[in-house]
Amino acid sequence: MRRTPRHRLVLATGALSAGLVLAACGPSIDGGDGKEENAGDALQAPSEDSPSGEITIWNRSGDLYNVFDAAIDDFNEVYPDIEVDHQTVDIDAKLQNTLITGSDVPDGVFLDDAKVGGYADYLWDLREVLDPYLEDIAPQKVDVNSLDGSIYGVPFDLNPGLLFYNDAALSEAGVDATSIETYDDLLDAAREYQEAEPGSGPIHLEQSAFLGQLQLEMFAGQLATSLADADGELRLDTPEYLRILEWLDTVRSEGLGTRAEYLSPSDVGALEATDQVFYPWAIWFNFAPQQQLTETRGDWRAMPLPAWEEGGARGGAMGGSSFVLPKDGENADLAWLFYEFLMYDEAGYTAVYGPNDIYPDGLNTSIPAYEPAADPDDPLFGPIEAMGGQDLWSTAVEAGEEIPGGAPIPAWWDGAVDYLGVNIQRMLDGDMTPEEVLAQSSEDIQENLIDRQ
Amino acid sequence: MTTTALTADPAPQRGHRRAVLRRQLAPYAFILPFIAVFAAFGVYPMIFTLRLSFTDWRGSGTATWIGIDNYTYLLTNPAFWGSMANSGVLWLLIVPAQLVLGVLIAVALDNAKLRLRGFYRVAFLVPFVTPLVAVAQIWVVIFDRDYGVVNGLLGLVGLPDVGWLTTSAWAKPTLALLFLWKTTGFVVIILLSGLQAIDRSVYDAAEIDGANRLRRLWSITVPLLKRTLLFVVVLQTLAVFQMFAEPYVVTDGGPYGSTTTAGLYLYDHINRADLGTGAANSFLLVIVVMLMSLLFVRLLRTED
């Protein structure tokens, strides 16, 4: 089952001859007809009623670790004989190497959607076990976990983009935010606000190359496109992307933006000083008014993203995570039961999203990707006081339903940040035009990432 | 290349045969523990890497032999040369400054009558003994544009904030400063050891001649310290071109790739599981570093 190099190791206490070592080491090399067996890569759920065993689950440290950790007890009520060893791990630094060596491989790993494709060779295909649920999972989340007809991740959360705005500051300046329906309306509102508040930069312009590219994909998702199509073909140099970049470039050239890294101290400063009042971002921005913005807490509201054209889609996804099950994990089938319970069983998803010790009002930085859990009329998390008591659940769930499918994430998405993400920043510096960004990034991504796969 | 001649046996008599034999075998016995570990965990992976550099291999499946493709890809890639240039600029920012600073501090500390001498020697070495991951994190925090200590201090004297880690113009100097701060103490100690080997009487003669301190430093100390200085330059050249953890933690190669050093660029391939290209990149790096080292040695020779 494992496809590892069959190199033999000459461990040589006395092997002084370099020639001897040379002959025996290195991965096995051939002409590379590279046929990969596909049968047997699909995970099967265990058949017994109460399976037993120990599973190792990797998570990153922080709030979500605590949330999932608390849900283990609920899981054990249903599966008392499965012991969960839940660890915090620097996943980016360790997963690649662990998968290559195939030693001490965890049974389940929490992973950014954008990274799933890169590890597909090492992961179970989850088509069969997910089959009963597929109909009810947000199409965007199925797409991002799909590669060549297989599904490599258990979709966790849906991260609809929303337009966050400082309602109090805008009202005071006489700007009516609720009438914003398109990105052009947003520009007008920003101009209006700037007139009332000279020196402000109302719209957030992201300065991190990675998050800037993630946000770009949210905008593109609204136009039902993404960096690559289902066959992995690059589709960046398109009218859709040009439209988005020209809009960002307008914000820059008219001085309508505040350029800062997401929630860096300077970003927080501009938000607190009401210099920055529009933040088109994923739902997880609401962490800021709840935890970081002590001055403007309660002033913030959220609405669906503006549309690119009148009547266009107002939902786009930004970020998100899934769970992957490495083939070398000993009890991957049991880990599937763990994730199945957390994501698709009412007791499970209520434990994750509902009120708990970590989030007393419920986990409200994302919404479930599983539609029965994301019922607009049956909120899992309550109104958010830091957002003036707004019922963010229904806003987010409705925005989530509007996210078009058809936007898969290519395996090289992360690597593209060095080109596209960086070039967007150059554009925001005023050193590149939108056309140049698209042409240059396409060329670089094709040459350095796609052609070298 | 190899020398077969044994040092002449002082008393080649029959009774000494066993001693001679023992003496022939002794060095092998002495290097055996080292060889065992070195062959298994040094030479073996090195040769593995060399072979890997001619293949396309993603860490799983079989590797495809592709000849020198990885090398030509890198040598024709502006990003590769960019990473070399970044390391080159860092070298220029670091090594000359470190030599000047190191010599000045070492000469000041070389005076046995200097008060607080022991304290200074320890103080300059404190950064050297702190964990790199830790100090790199400290750097991130104190050089933050908005809430960092450094800009806070600049503000006190009325200077504007500087985007130390967020602008391509400043990121390299800031990284160079971290490297200087972390390693200068060690350089000082090495230079001190060189200074101790200098015969005191040379100074006394110059002092009688009335040469002022700077002139004495330049015309007496520096030439006599040349071998030690060369050693420092070679050591630091290796370190600068392999620099990896500093930009990895502090800037992640940004902004705009301005701190993507040769070491970090190499890591990018490995991180992307493009192991063949990573291997080729490291051998190119070894060649560059070796050429530079040879160049320094040659420069030293011609001046002699």
Place this chain on the structure above:
Amino acid sequence: MTAATRVRVRPRPPRVTAGVRTAGTQAFLWVLTVAFLAPVVWAVVSAFKPATAIVSDPLGLDIGTLTWDNFKLMFADVPIGQGFVNTAIVLAAKGSITLFCAPLAGYAFAKYRFPGRNLLFGTVLITLMLPVIVLIIPLLLEMKELGWVNTYQALILPGAVDAFAIFWMRQVIAEIPDELLDAARIDGCGEFGIFTRIVLPVIKPAMAGLAVLTVMNIYNDFVWPVVVASSERMATLQVVLSTLAQNITGNRIGADYATVTGELLAAVSVAMIPLLIIFVFLQKHFINGILAGSMKG
């Protein structure tokens, strides 16, 4: 150069200027000392400040608000105690191997001529130039074949014989006069006896320097342990630190900048202090050791 040969003859400088000079030297050294110590002092002091104050007022210090909160949070969050234990085990084993093998091999390279010597020493020098990162993947595959991933052996053996240590020991031992060794030989000393009775005592100071340098390298090693010790129970101190650091550098959703900074500075302080204490106690040996191993050859 010509300037040096045309040294003007001047009267000896009066005592006053000598005083000014000393004052100048002292001022120069003080400024640098402050610059060298400030970041470390700032980090340790800040670790005791409330997390929000570290970010909002990095320069301020209000004695009344000092707290252990950052430390408590950090100890609850990451297995730093386990990290200390693992680091100590690796330190003891790996350090002993280096301190045994390096002088012995250095002795062979410096004082014997034997077939293969230059080839071997050349290989040592090339290893010195090869970036460590590139050997990681091959080494990792080797560990896998041996079944050593997530074991102490994997943390200890690779890199146990540091190329720099061999190089340095060779230089130091080369300084010992051959006559000394030959005299011992005539007295009937065996080859290993010469090493233990003559060479080791002479290079003791340099060995002390090597010991401190080795301890520091092992203690601060980070790339290899992160890769080979993926399981939590094998994490060394530096691995624990880097896990914590990813929260700041990784744009983590839900990671509060101030809290994480506070935890990190607490962890940094805890990680730095043992080494600083060791260093302050052993600094004489270290400095004298390096001085003894001076690069004359």
